[in-house]
Amino acid sequence: MATLPNLQHYWLPFTANRQFKSMPRLFKAAKGNYYTTIDDRTLLDATAGLWCVAAGHGREEIASAAAHQLRTLDYAPAFQCSHPLAFEAAEKLADYMPKGLDRIFFTGSGSESVDTALKIALAYHRITGNPMRNKLIGRERGYHGVNFGGVSVGGIAGNRKAFGNGLAGVDHLRHTLDISRNAFTRGVPQDGGIALANEFEQRITTLHDPSTIAALIVEPMQGSAGVVLPPAGYLQRLREICDKYGILLIFDEVITGFGRLGTKFGVDYFGVMPDILTCAKGLTNGAIPMGAVAVKTEIHDAFMANSAPNAIELPHGYTYTAHPVACAAAVAMLDIFNSEKLEERAGSLSSHFEQAAHSLKGLPFVKDIRNIGLVAGIELEPTPEKPGARAFATYLKCYEMGVHVRFTGDVIAISPPLTIEKNEIDRIFSTIAEALTSLAKEGDAGLDISQYLKNEQQWAAHQLEIQQQANLE
Ligand SMILES: Cc1ncc(COP(=O)(O)O)c(C=O)c1O
Numbered sequence: 061m062a063t064l065p066n067l068q069h070y071w072l073p074f075t076a077n078r079q080f081k082s083m084p085r086l087f088k089a090a091k092g093n094y095y096t097t098i099d100d101r102t103l104l105d106a107t108a109g110l111w112c113v114a115a116g117h118g119r120e121e122i123a124s125a126a127a128h129q130l131r132t133l134d135y136a137p138a139f140q141c142s143h144p145l146a147f148e149a150a151e152k153l154a155d156y157m158p159k160g161l162d163r164i165f166f167t168g169s170g171s172e173s174v175d176t177a178l179k180i181a182l183a184y185h186r187i188t189g190n191p192m193r194n195k196l197i198g199r200e201r202g203y204h205g206v207n208f209g210g211v212s213v214g215g216i217a218g219n220r221k222a223f224g225n226g227l228a229g230v231d232h233l234r235h236t237l238d239i240s241r242n243a244f245t246r247g248v249p250q251d252g253g254i255a256l257a258n259e260f261e262q263r264i265t266t267l268h269d270p271s272t273i274a275a276l277i278v279e280p281m282q283g284s285a286g287v288v289l290p291p292a293g294y295l296q297r298l299r300e301i302c303d304k305y306g307i308l309l310i311f312d313e314v315i316t317g318f319g320r321l322g323t324k325f326g327v328d329y330f331g332v333m334p335d336i337l338t339c340a341k342g343l344t345n346g347a348i349p350m351g352a353v354a355v356k357t358e359i360h361d362a363f364m365a366n367s368a369p370n371a372i373e374l375p376h377g378y379t380y381t382a383h384p385v386a387c388a389a390a391v392a393m394l395d396i397f398n399s400e401k402l403e404e405r406a407g408s409l410s411s412h413f414e415q416a417a418h419s420l421k422g423l424p425f426v427k428d429i430r431n432i433g434l435v436a437g438i439e440l441e442p443t444p445e446k447p448g449a450r451a452f453a454t455y456l457k458c459y460e461m462g463v464h465v466r467f468t469g470d471v472i473a474i475s476p477p478l479t480i481e482k483n484e485i486d487r488i489f490s491t492i493a494e495a496l497t498s499l500a501k502e503g504d505a506g507l508d509i510s511q512y513l514k515n516e517q518q519w520a521a522h523q524l525e526i527q528q529q530a531n532l533e
Pocket residue numbers: 169170171172174203204205206279283284312313314315340341
């Protein structure tokens with residue numbers, strides 16, 4: 061059994077660090093749909109890592125392509141130079157994208173993709189003679205990563221309020237979650253979509269001049285804020301309004317891209333075409349950080365046509381844009397997608413998945429269940445004084461029972477690798493059912509996290525002792 065590393069120095073992202081370090085949850089290996097923890101337990105991965113390991117863990121094709129690339133060309137300057145794999149990766153990705161979104165800008169993450177997309181939208185209007193179009197619209201509960209642009213158009217209060225004012229000139233649409241009307245809807249809710257989308261038009265005409273709006277950014281399905289689906293007709297209507305007023309529509313497909321909904325992209329699922337699409341995560345199967353922005357040909361071409369000869373058309377980019385190792389991983393991953401048709405696999409599993417998810421209806425605390433493709437959100441009644449505590453306790457119980465789920469607020473979010481099997485889907489939801497049933501029996505005691513992961517807690521305590529000893533010596 062492995063020993064714990066020194067836990068002091070690493071500051072974990074989006075994590076209660078003190079709590080984590082009292083019961084560290086550490087993985088040491090992964091293969092297929094399973095993790096191995098540091099204490100040699102096997103965990104079924106019900107979250108595809110962080111929505112990114114679409115093709116299952118430890119894919120040999122990706123590992124060997126990345127290793128080969130590291131030994132051949134570890135890095136090439138991204139500005140004013142490049143390397144052939146960057147073009148190959150862009151061509152493959154353009155082929156995989158919805159038709160017309162075929163000019164690709166590479167980034168290092170979803171957050172960078174979002175900020176890149178927002179900057180392209182602003183710069184596009186400027187370069188085409190509309191510099192007064194400089195406002196951006198996002199949506200309540202939207203998650204667009206953690207950089208200043210993404211946080212500004214994002215709509216999760218907890219991610220915004222610690223960090224000052226963000227970008228100026230940003231407004232938000234209402235979110236589309238309506239549990240009072242749509243609780244336990246299977247798939248997309250049928251009601252309310254057009255009215256909600258019409259509020260966009262009302263807001264921009266009442267509060268802003270629509271000719272000042274550069275872009276609207278939305279996730280086709282909101283993932284991080286707890287699996288919020290667009291009602292039928294909503295995205296279509298947003299598209300119409302954008303067209304009416306010359307506003308660019310950006311789809312943030314960092315989660316919905318690469319087969320998650322049972323189609324290649326949310327674009328294909330909903331039949332609505334954006335002007336710009338952001339992606340990341342599944343692009344390299346999570347194996348190497350990489351994101352991309354796919355832009356309509358005409359938008360790209362406007363930069364080329366309206367810039368002075370020899371000028372840099374878009375003064376933007378990253379040291380790691382089109383990193384050779386990331387490109388190698390992306391090419392290998394796109395080959396896997398094309399040969400294994402993972403989106404079709406996800407689509408064919410989605411009704412079994414839906415059935416299994418909705419079997420939790422009626423269990424203690426279950427307030428709503430939402431699903432689409434291979435995504436489910438199980439919203440729990442919050443405990444009055446401890447929002448999120450019940451979902452966290454459910455997470456810990458599932459962890460102890462060998463299934464890794466995810467919680468966000470009071471929602472348990474499930475998004476397994478697209479390589480998941482039916483019996484594994486059943487196991488995910490029966491484990492959640494067991495966790496909820498035992499939480500109901502235990503009452504307040506079930507929310508006391510000191511009772512969970514004793515092994516990990518003992519390790520952490522032991523580690524602390526060693527450190528204290530070392531400090532004394
Ligand atoms: C829709 C969406 N956009 C952007 C991001 C940010 O991606 P990253 O964490 O790679 O920066 C995420 C991450 O979950 C996301 O879900």
